[in-house]
Amino acid sequence: MQFNIGLMAILAAGSAMAHMNMNDPAPLSYKGNKFTTESNIDYSITSPITAEQYPCKNTLKLMGTPDGTAVTTYSPGQSATMSVEGGAFHNGGSCQLSLSYDKGSTFTVIKSFIGGCPTSSGGTFSFTIPNDAPEGNDVVFAWTWVNKTGNREFYMSCAIVNIGSGGAKRAIATNEKRAVAFADRPQVFQANLGGKYCTKEGVDTVFPEPGPDVETSPGAATGPAILCATGENAPEGDTSGGDSGSGSGSSSSSAVSQDPAPTTTAAEITPPGGVFLTTGGVATATTLSTAISSSAAASSSSTPVTSAPASTSVPAATSTTSVAVPEPSGGVTGAQTGACSEEGAWNCIDGTKFQRCASGQWSAVMSMAAGTTCSPGESANLNMVKRHRERVRRHRGVWRS
Structure with a gap:
């Protein structure tokens, strides 16, 4: 469906x-x-x-x-x-x-x-x-x-x-x-x-x-x-x-790439860069997560996640693409950073995560609601599929969904 x-x-x-x-x-x-x-x-x-x-x-x-x-x-x-x-x-x-x-x-x-x-x-x-x-x-x-x-x-x-x-x-x-x-x-x-x-x-x-x-x-x-x-x-x-080099009056990109900033994980819904989804003019960080959950009849956490070391987190979007973006621990590929031109465009990553072009910047990468996937790639709309979960026995005794 x-x-x-x-x-x-x-x-x-x-x-x-x-x-x-x-x-x-x-x-x-x-x-x-x-x-x-x-x-x-x-x-x-x-x-x-x-x-x-x-x-x-x-x-x-x-x-x-x-x-x-x-x-x-x-x-x-x-x-x-x-x-x-x-x-x-x-x-x-x-x-x-x-x-x-x-x-x-x-x-x-x-x-x-x-x-x-x-x-x-x-x-x-x-x-x-x-x-x-x-x-x-x-x-x-x-x-x-x-x-x-x-x-x-x-x-x-x-x-x-x-x-x-x-x-x-x-x-x-x-x-x-x-x-x-x-x-x-x-x-x-x-x-x-x-x-x-x-x-x-x-x-x-x-x-x-x-x-x-x-x-x-x-x-x-x-x-x-x-x-x-x-x-x-x-x-x-x-x-x-x-x-980030306070004595110099500016930050070098090399310093950033060597020690990327720890940020919230993909479970956090509020995008960086000042973007808050609103309804009736009232900011709400859980609106997007709630909409996904109710539409897909699945639960999705919108609780902000405590900062973690850079090796286990997804970097926040910045105004320039010079910041090094390490591969997240979940193997996510196709994430966008920095400025974007198609306001409101969606980017589905590996079918399991997504981000959006908002206020001229790509938001942080966020997880799809439990039990759902999206169609990979950039598009004007985020198309989502409710996933029927079943457990499949793999070789060597490894289970996966």
Whole structure:
């Protein structure tokens, strides 16, 4: 019995649900930044970044142009706020604010938020510019986020600011304890970008080195980051820094190919790159799985799977095809990565797994519902066959379905 999953196509036709981005101070390429020209607007600014897009989703190329004009001025010692907006907050997570004086080669942390960042509405967060922060123009102010639930991702928004006497300087008490020297503060934490660190599903990550200014959300489900290569907890106070060559200001493709990023397995339904199937404008990560299950009268798990070492996981789609894509443990072939041109097209892989072209990117590879197969290859519709399971005795006592 062969049939077309029309319901799936209807559900997938919904708009992609936004994730989160910093909106104040206004980041580079943000449509709400008064200095951003229309040709440089990033309409997917809420999406997580890839290793190739670090830092700042490649927007620092706008520095030195009218688009890169500083949006505000802070003074050393000033208390201020920043805010976040978007539509899918992944139950929060942990964030950091940092400053770069060398056009993104290094980022010095000025505050860490453990849990509750962002909130369901985005949220407004207070911080203080360190008293001894160097003054300078065209400083990069960065917001970074590792989400609590969903795909293991990394988000980054960057604004251009000035640090100097033009800001509203905070009155500093004469008996105020001297903070940790700016030069001794840690570098920004990076994870899930194909390097040293990964994060756990369902955990508000405690950064290995959060710095002296830390705010922990009440009720946060805290836990350490993990070492991608071994799955072991990252040691506290580890200052070896980032994930994909943070000292260089960009990531090399060789570093990615040698140590591919651990991502969710094919059982996870929510695609990477900011794609959420929606119905009635409400994001739902289980809609697609439920549609498959009900149509085929078979069950399909939509529970996100905890990150695993790269050798046992399917790499997430990226904006470029330069990332090495290792053969998954199940022997899946024909998986697509990177950009795609036929929006809404399906790709059936070996009849047992599939992915879709959504928001201009191929999604992660996902498993078909139990007891079903699809017709291999790319097509406008995903044709699915309900498989009659029977056990067949093979030679040497090996059983298979």
